[in-house]
Amino acid sequence: MSPYDTLPPRAFWRSGVVAEVPESAEPIQVAEPLQAIQGLYLPKFAITKDTTIMTAGSCFAQHVHRNLYERDWAVLDFESPQHNFRRDVMTRFGYGMYSARYGNIYSARQMVQLLHEAYGFETPHAPVWQRPDGKYVDAQRPAIEPDGYDTPELVRDARAHHLRILRKTFESAELLIFTLGLTETWCHTATGTVYPTAPGVIATPTEPQEISYRNDGHRAIMADLRALNDFGKSRNPNFKLLLTVSPVPLTATASGAHVLPATTYSKSVLRAAAGEFVRAHDTVDYFPSFEIITNAATRGRFFEANQRSVTSRGVKAAMDMFFQAHGEEVDTHQPRISASLTGGMADEGDNAVQCEEVLLDAMNRSLT
Amino acid sequence: MKVLVLGTSHSASLRMSADWIKRAYPSLEVDYFSLPGIVHSRSLMIGSTFGPTPSDAYGCKMSQQWNGSLIVDLAPYAQIFHVGERFAMGAVTRLMADYDILEHEERSLRPVMSLSAARALIGSAVYDFVEARHDVFGDDRRITFMPAPYPLARSAKRGPGFENTMSRLNKRHTAADWSQIYEHAMGTSLADFGYRFIAQPMHTRQGIFATQDIFARPKSSVADVGDKVDNRHTNANYGQEIFAAYAQSQLGLAPLEMASAPQS
Structure with a gap:
């Protein structure tokens, strides 16, 4: 039983917005490509193709990671197979989405908690939750193993390895691109441990009543950003942070409000905190993907029919702005092509010259 | 029974053991059609024939050189042993x-x-x-693949x-x-x-x-x-071993002549 199960329709985007405005689901035909707004992003510091980048955050950060990867920028990922496996299968298991296999990290608090855990400064409460089918999940990344784990020990074992790789990733990164997604979170009241999902959504802890809903305000977000930046600086004096705010509305709110004002509250607080924090730090910048996607001039055309998911055109507009601002030509690049797109044929095949020789040998033999 | 050995350069080991296959399996009429892996992977079926496309000059040259023909017609074959993917x-x-x-x-x-x-x-x-x-x-149930x-x-x-x-x-x-x-x-x-x-x-x-x-190509x-x-790539002895495995498992045939002892 999830806390969202009993909420009224107005608490959900689909029922509270899409169903209320049926024509919003109709795709709008766009004749001309939408141009990025000039001057929207004026970087504080240079980011180059060789800057080692760690990506993390709410789900829009996946687009950032993928675009950096496809353009062959130095985006880190020590945990995913580097061998052109099928994108959809990789994603199903949490690979290739971010710089490590931590899944969506919706808040700066969760990111700080993760880093503190990786370095032994914090031990999250109730790390293993159980699904209705009896399988176990990692409470901090419950979706990365769709089949679940057979035992709690396997969860802990997998997490220990993940944290080891995370440390390596973090220490290799010159820049963390972090996408702020939510202010609403689920928290173990006594210890302050936060979780990316509510009890009952995917799995449930042993004592679900100890987990409560929390909706952070500006001050809390500022404190978390400070903690994140301070921790980065403590590990690497040259650490830089690029913040973004996810333009993706809330799927659901447990605040009691309609999902629209709940979304506005969440994004406003995050945006305000990011803005204030960026102003105060030379090594922290803000990339306005939120504004690119949501500004009124786009008339919602950068959202899919569900008025929530960002279209590929929207992602391209945002990422083109990022790459242009950092001196990259945006229309000439050839994205890395997955082997699956070529029918799995791309392979480290046999030496062509040897192939010729060996068959000539065989021909000669069969002719003699 | 007509059998086609079809494949990449790895099917060469079977070609090299063609004489033994003929003696060991007299009931089989075995033909061979081989292309280098890169050509094989981009070749196509047109009707019942398989081979490099006419625009693939290198592939056509190789096919002519190795097979004596540009393409092979699969229609006459009861079974196809596809080797080397x-x-x-x-x-x-x-x-x-x-x-x-x-x-x-x-x-x-x-x-x-x-x-x-x-x-x-x-x-x-x-x-x-x-x-x-x-x-x-x-869809072709005649085909058996061996990598x-x-x-x-x-x-x-x-x-x-x-x-x-x-x-x-x-x-x-x-x-x-x-x-x-x-x-x-x-x-x-x-x-x-x-x-x-x-x-x-x-x-x-x-x-x-x-x-x-012991299955290395000579020299x-x-x-x-x-x-x-x-x-x-492998030698004729390897070709004998894999053809025997194929014939036993797929055709229910044992060789009438033992495979040659591999030369170490």
Whole structure:
């Protein structure tokens, strides 16, 4: 039983917005490509193709990671197979989405908690939750193993390895691109441990009543950003942070409000905190993907029919702005092509010259 | 019964054993059609014929040179033994060499991957490969696939022809588990498209992911050819072994003449 199960329709985007405005689901035909707004992003510091980048955050950060990867920028990922496996299968298991296999990290608090855990400064409460089918999940990344784990020990074992790789990733990164997604979170009241999902959504802890809903305000977000930046600086004096705010509305709110004002509250607080924090730090910048996607001039055309998911055109507009601002030509690049797109044929095949020789040998033999 | 041996350069070992096959299986009429892997992978079926497209000048030249014809008509054949595809071997073996399986006892400093994820990634890579072959050959229950042989055991030695990935993989205690996952993926993916599958016979292997050196092509070692060492292609003895495995498992035929003893 999830806390969202009993909420009224107005608490959900689909029922509270899409169903209320049926024509919003109709795709709008766009004749001309939408141009990025000039001057929207004026970087504080240079980011180059060789800057080692760690990506993390709410789900829009996946687009950032993928675009950096496809353009062959130095985006880190020590945990995913580097061998052109099928994108959809990789994603199903949490690979290739971010710089490590931590899944969506919706808040700066969760990111700080993760880093503190990786370095032994914090031990999250109730790390293993159980699904209705009896399988176990990692409470901090419950979706990365769709089949679940057979035992709690396997969860802990997998997490220990993940944290080891995370440390390596973090220490290799010159820049963390972090996408702020939510202010609403689920928290173990006594210890302050936060979780990316509510009890009952995917799995449930042993004592679900100890987990409560929390909706952070500006001050809390500022404190978390400070903690994140301070921790980065403590590990690497040259650490830089690029913040973004996810333009993706809330799927659901447990605040009691309609999902629209709940979304506005969440994004406003995050945006305000990011803005204030960026102003105060030379090594922290803000990339306005939120504004690119949501500004009124786009008339919602950068959202899919569900008025929530960002279209590929929207992602391209945002990422083109990022790459242009950092001196990259945006229309000439050839994205890395997955082997699956070529029918799995791309392979480290046999030496062509040897192939010729060996068959000539065989021909000669069969002719003699 | 007419049988076609079709494949990449790895089918050369069968061509080289053609005389033995003729003597050992007198009831079979076996023909051969081979193309280098790169040409084979881009060749197409047109009607009942298979071969390089007319625009593939290199492929046409090679086919003419090796087969005496540009294309082969598959229609007359009762069975087809398809040899030498790699089944995403490069990507899959690197994955197997680079990762530990969470549920396995063996632990190293490699990243850990769950068995479920490994099966899904390998399974999808192999499936995509087979699907691409199905796009070419279509539904054809006559076809039995045997993959390219694993590199020779001597390729574990550093120097020309060194197979880093295979060498690392073959040393792993979990090699047999990985092999089971990979070969199971090949078998099930091929079965999904109505094809049959034979794994490289175990008695031709050294360990799990290597082929015994006795099956090396003649004069292909470092001592013979220096940097041009060939640790991937095999000899006529190997051709005899795999044809015997094919005939036994798919046609129910035993050879009338024993296979030649491999020359070490």
